[in-house]
Amino acid sequence: MFSGVIGNCILDFFVSMGMVIGGSLLGGLSAIITHHNPFSTMNSLSDDLKIWALAAALGGTMDTLRVIHRGVFDFSFMPMARTFxxxxxxxxGCQVGYVIIQWIIGGEK
Incomplete structure (x- = not known):
């Protein structure tokens, strides 16, 4: 139903959000198993995972850099705008996942 730019935007949003939420929740579970504070673990993981979720949702950074390189030096600005x-x-999506984790743990711990 959704294809093209809108479909990829929705996919990138939910992949990055899911990586932050899933990684933080599973990290909190591992903190419980290892007798650490799950809230502080989830807090630090949700912040640390944002950049990795962003890179993973875009399919790696090399393709993104290639598109930007071609856009700047070959004057093809539509692929560069689409990548942006x-x-x-x-x-x-990363930020929404971070906010959801902060809501779950009750704010900054």
Missing amino acids: VYLVAAFI
Whole structure:
């Protein structure tokens, strides 16, 4: 149903959000098993995982850098603009995942 730019934006949003939420929740579970504070573990993981989720949602950074390189030096700005839109969608997904984890743990711990 959704294909093209909108479909990729939705996919990038949910992949990055899912990586932050899933990684933080499973890290909190491992903290419980190892007798550490799960809230502080989830807090630090949710912050640390944002950049990795962003890179993973975009499919690795090399393809993104190639598109930007071609856009700048070959004057093809539409692929570069499309990549920027995907980057913004993935960034918003990371931030939403971070906010959800903060809500779950009750704020900064």
